[in-house]
Amino acid sequence: MIKKILNAGLRRLLVGQTDVREFSTVGIGDTVGEKVYLQAGNLLIDVTVNQWMLGLEPLTFGVWIEDASQRAAMDQASRYTIYFRRSVPERGEAARGALAVAELVYFDRIDDERGVLFLLQISNSHIHHVDGWRAKMIYQRFYRKPNLSFEKLKAVVTAYSYPRRVRVISFQDGSEYNYIFPMDLLGDIRQSGRYLLGMRHSNQVLQRMVDVKKIVVSEFSAEYKPVIYKLGRNHSANPPSLGELPFGVVQTREFGFFVPEWVESYKEVKVLRILDIGSHMLLFGEWVSDEVLKPATPRLHHIHFFHFLQLRKRGEAYPLV
Structure with missing residues (x-):
């Protein structure tokens, strides 16, 4: 009985009364609240409506670029970083207040007459939806399995920090x-x-x-x-x-x-x-x-459950479906 009470108390501490799942399914109209920015060298590009997750192993993003100067910056950069946010960054500081950050490496591209699709793959990720100790405890208790390391979980959480x-x-x-x-x-x-x-x-x-x-x-x-x-x-x-x-x-x-x-x-x-x-x-x-x-x-x-927890804490949760 004592163990059962302790487990229930730990669950409430970690996730509240919500059922834990990998993804939360939500209904969203025309406006998505999240913003996504790509850092390529010294240039910060708003790619909110031009970024997609297209593969899982390795986790691969597609980013569509039409502007010539932005394409040149992408070509010249050796490192790329994507920031997932709930607001426009102040003074171009996209890292401050970011929900999740993905460090990326170039994989390939598709050149089209209307633009270029850059394919970038995650090399490292950082999540800030919940405190670090809490994220690891949620992983240990609810997500841990042979084929899902904490690093892989972080990458998926990062990708699904945008609906x-x-x-x-x-x-x-x-x-x-x-x-x-x-x-x-x-x-x-x-x-x-x-x-x-x-x-x-x-x-x-x-x-x-x-x-x-x-x-x-x-x-x-x-x-x-x-x-x-x-x-x-x-x-x-x-x-x-x-x-x-x-x-x-x-x-x-x-x-x-x-x-x-x-x-x-x-x-x-x-x-x-x-x-x-x-x-x-x-x-x-x-x-x-x-x-x-x-x-x-x-x-x-689909958004990741970690992202749902953060939105609920901020009072900005999308309606669950």
């Missing part, structure tokens, strides 16, 4: 294979009409996507989280037939792929480049259509 939006992927190979599943290792380069998807090599549909070079990415309301999570197994097993899906579908304008009838919008993407980035394959494409079907509502995003 990563979940989208629905639709892919079709003939009439027999209709895949519909969720992803969050992806992003749209809105100003340039480009799209990025980080697909795990073990994903059974990857080779078909590489062959067909067509993908549809849809936005959906956070309220459909239970439905979309049930589709998560569709990228690692034979997909259900359309008649077995628990919802209706509609066909896209150009490709004729099937998307859930409740999606709010979709982009049809033609794959232009394919690049191996470790545990994942990067698919770089352009969208050939952008269809809006319904008004936008708060969308489903």
